[in-house]
Amino acid sequence: MATRYRCPNCRTNRSRFNIIEQNAYAVKLDPQTGQIIEKYEAGVNPGPFHKMYSGPERRLQCAVCGLNENEQTFIKFGEKQER
Template structure:
């Protein structure tokens, strides 16, 4: 991972960031209690009405101002 970042919000931070690794868990909840009724190991088990997660695997947080965005946003500003 040799990507230069710069915060698009505070525009000065180029060194201090938090890398947030996102882990997706497909679940079915009890609508009354919010408890997990079932966990799905694969999306095929979840069935046709369960949408696949298509968001980023990683997000970046500026450790100066707290902005959290997609990694591409920070990398694009880091090129400048």
């Protein structure tokens, strides 16, 4: 199903967007060098002091004004205009 977007910042853009697919992965870094010590696979518990990413899978950026927000923000603002 197609979704209508509208930028809540510039309020005019309804057609030009950058869809950002987020691919987060958990790593443990060496604090002195910044090198990756360990990369955790999906489904593997990295330990009690490492919270796994729980943000959105997609973000949207308005290609007119540059606003970068959660996709739901653009969807909700697009629904407001329809009414």
